[in-house]
Amino acid sequence: MATPLPPDGFADRPRLHIDLTALAANYTILQKASGKAQCAAVVKADAYGLGMDETVPVLLAAGCRHFFVAQLAEGVRLRHIISTCAESDKSFDASAIYVLSGLAANAENDYVTYRLHPCLISLAQIKNWQAHCRKAGNHPAALFLDTGFNRLGLSFDDIAEMSETNEIFEGWTLDLIASHLACADTPDHPMNRAQLEAFHTMTALLPPAPRSLANTGGIFLGDAYRLDMTRPGIGLYGGMAFPDDAAARQTVARLRAPILQTRRLSAGDAIGYGASFTADHEMRIGIVGLGYSDGLPRSFGQFNPPRVRLGLGDREAAILGRISMDSFAIDLTDADDSIGADSMVEIFGDTTPIDGLAEQGQTISYELLTQLGSRYKRIYKT
Numbered sequence: 001m002a003t004p005l006p007p008d009g010f011a012d013r014p015r016l017h018i019d020l021t022a023l024a025a026n027y028t029i030l031q032k033a034s035g036k037a038q039c040a041a042v043v044k045a046d047a048y049g050l051g052m053d054e055t056v057p058v059l060l061a062a063g064c065r066h067f068f069v070a071q072l073a074e075g076v077r078l079r080h081i082i083s084t085c086a087e088s089d090k091s092f093d094a095s096a097i098y099v100l101s102g103l104a105a106n107a108e109n110d111y112v113t114y115r116l117h118p119c120l121i122s123l124a125q126i127k128n129w130q131a132h133c134r135k136a137g138n139h140p141a142a143l144f145l146d147t148g149f150n151r152l153g154l155s156f157d158d159i160a161e162m163s164e165t166n167e168i169f170e171g172w173t174l175d176l177i178a179s180h181l182a183c184a185d186t187p188d189h190p191m192n193r194a195q196l197e198a199f200h201t202m203t204a205l206l207p208p209a210p211r212s213l214a215n216t217g218g219i220f221l222g223d224a225y226r227l228d229m230t231r232p233g234i235g236l237y238g239g240m241a242f243p244d245d246a247a248a249r250q251t252v253a254r255l256r257a258p259i260l261q262t263r264r265l266s267a268g269d270a271i272g273y274g275a276s277f278t279a280d281h282e283m284r285i286g287i288v289g290l291g292y293s294d295g296l297p298r299s300f301g302q303f304n305p306p307r308v309r310l311g312l313g314d315r316e317a318a319i320l321g322r323i324s325m326d327s328f329a330i331d332l333t334d335a336d337d338s339i340g341a342d343s344m345v346e347i348f349g350d351t352t353p354i355d356g357l358a359e360q361g362q363t364i365s366y367e368l369l370t371q372l373g374s375r376y377k378r379i380y381k382t
Contacts, residue, residue, distance in 0.1 A: 009377060011342055014257035014290045016376040017349075018050050022250035023236060024062040029248050030232045031063065033219050037226040040066035040212070042233030044074055044100070049295075049372040050237055050253060054380050056081045059236075065095045068231055072107055075099045075116040098142055098176065102152065108132035112139050119144040119178060121152045123161065126168055133172040142176035143206065147198040147213075148191065149182045156202060163205040174209045176229065184217030184225075185240065192221060216240050239354055239365035253369065254349030255376070257290035262332060262340050271321035271329050277304065284332045286317070288345050291326040295371035296347065298323045300361045306331070308360045311351030312339060 031039035041064045042048075047055040056067070056078065067082075069075045075097050086093035099111070102121040108129065111118050119142045120126045129141055146153030154162075162168055179199050183189035199213055210228035216235030218225045234240050238252035265271075265283040292298040300308045306318040310330060317330040332339055348354040354365045 012258055012260060012289050013377045014255065014294060014347075014375065015344075015379060016372065017254040017256070017379045017381065018054065019250070019252050019254075019381045020054065020058045021382060022238065022252045023050075023055055024058050025250045026236050026238065026252065027059055027062045027064060027232075030216070030219060030230070030235055034214075034226055034230040035223055037214075038066055038210075038229040040064065040068055040098075040229055040231045041236060042068045042215075042231055043078065044068065044070035044233075045370045046074075048233065048237045048239075048366070049369040051378070051380075052078060052081060057085050058382075060085050060089070060092045060095065065092075066098070066229060067095060068098045068100055068233075070100050072099055072101070072104045072110060072116070076110065076114050079114040079116065096140075096175075098178075100144065100152070102144070103129055103141075109136070111141075112136060117142055117175065119176075121154060123154070123158050123168075126162075130168060130171050138172055140173040140175040142178055143174060143209075145177065145179040145199065145202050147179040147195040147202065149180055149195070151180070153179060154202075156198070159202045159205050166207070169207055174207055176212060177203050177206060177209050178212040178229075178231075181213060181215055181218045181221075181225070184215055184221060187217075187221060192218075192225070196225060234366055234369075237369060239369065251350055251353070253354065255347040255372075256344045256349070257288050257294075257347060259286040259330075259339070259341055259343045259345060260289045260327065261287045263287070272301075272324060273322045275321075276301070277306070277321035277329075282333075284335070285320060285329045286332045286339070286343075286345070287327050287329055289327055290347065291324045291328060293325045294373040294375055295368070296323055296328070297361055297363055297367070297371070299363070301328060308357070309352070310357075311346030311349065312343075314351075316352070317345065 041059045043052055046052050078097050082092055082095050098117045098119055100119050103118040103125040117140050121144050133139055144153045146155055183191040212229040213227055214225045214230040216232040219230050263285050265279040267281050269279050271277045301319050301322040308319045309316040320329045320331055348357045358365045358368055
C-alpha cells in the first residue's frame with residue numbers, strides 16, 4: 001500500500017499569500033486608467049508566477065477579454081482555462097489570446113485549433129501564416145512592430161516593403177498592430193516619444209487595425225499612448241507604483257517564511273558560505289527557511305555592509321551573508337526576544353513592498369515574482 005501524502009501545512013514551509021480580490025481591484029483601476037482603450041491582461045510566465053489557473057478566472061470575472069502570453073504552450077493552457085470558465089459564462093469563450101513570441105515553426109494548425117492569435121514578427125512568418133490560412137481558412141493574427149526596442153518585431157524596412165502591395169494581407173485577418181515601450185517606467189525618457197512617433201509612422205503604412213503600445217507604465221503616459229488596447233502586466237500583480245495615485249494599487253502577493261533557529265554570535269564569527277559576513281560585535285541571528293531554490297536571488301546576500309532588509313513585525317531585519325539553497329540569516333540583534341524559532345519573516349508584502357525589496361537588491365519586481373519556486377504553501381484569498 002502506498003504511503004499517503006501528508007498535509008501541506010508544515011510549519012517549516014514558506015507561505016505565499018495571493019489576494020485575488022486585490023488582483024481584480026488592480027485590473028479595475030488599470031481598466032479605468034486606460035480610458036476608451038480596451039484593457040488586456042498579460043498572463044505570461046504563469047501569471048507572473050502567481051498561477052494562471054487561479055488568476056485568469058478572476059480577470060475574466062472582472063471583465064477582461066484579451067490576454068497575452070509569451071509562448072504557444074502557454075496559449076494552449078490558457079485556452080483550456082478559459083474554456084473551463086466558459087462552462088459557467090459563455091461570454092468568456094470569445095476571449096482573444098495573443099502569443100507574443102511569434103509563429104512557432106510548423107505549428108500553424110495549433111493556433112487555429114486553440115483559437116490563438118500569433119503576433120507575427122517577420123515577413124517570413126506573415127507569408128507562412130497567409131499560406132496556411134489560404135488552405136485552412138481565414139484566422140486572425142497580429143503584427144508586432146519593432147519601434148526601437150530592438151527585441152522582437154517587424155522593422156521599418158519590413159513595413160515599407162509590405163506597403164508596396166496589399167497582397168500579403170489577403171486570406172487572413174489583421175486584428176491588432178502592437179509594439180512595446182522600452183522606458184515607460186521613466187515618464188520623461190525621450191525614448192517614449194520616439195517610439196510613439198515611430199509607431200505612428202509605421203502603422204500609417206499598414207491596413208487599418210486596432211493598435212496597442214502601452215504596458216502598465218505606458219497607461220500612465222497619457223491618452224496618446226493608450227490607443228485602442230493597453231496591455232498591463234506587472235501592475236495587475238501589485239508591482240510598480242501607479243503615478244496618479246500610488247495608494248490605489250493593492251498588494252496582491254505576500255511572501256512569508258519561518259525562522260528555523262536562532263543563534264548567538266561573538267565578534268569574529270562568520271556566517272554561511274564563503275564567510276562573506278563576519279560579526280564585529282555580539283549579535284543574535286535567525287536562520288530563515290527559504291533560499292535561492294525558492295526564487296530569492298542569491299545576490300541579495302552579496303552586499304557589504306548588508307542593505308537588503310525584510311519585514312519582522314513592526315521592524316526590519318537585514319540579510320546577513322550569502323543566500324543558501326534553502327536558508328539565509330537575518331540580524332535579530334535589536335529584535336524582541338519573543339522573535340525566535342517559528343516566527344515568520346515577511347520577504348515582501350505590506351511591510352516590505354515588492355518594488356522596494358527589488359530596489360534594495362538591485363533587481364526588479366518582475367524577476368522576484370516570476371522566479372517564485374514551487375515549494376511554497378500557496379494560500380489564495382478571494
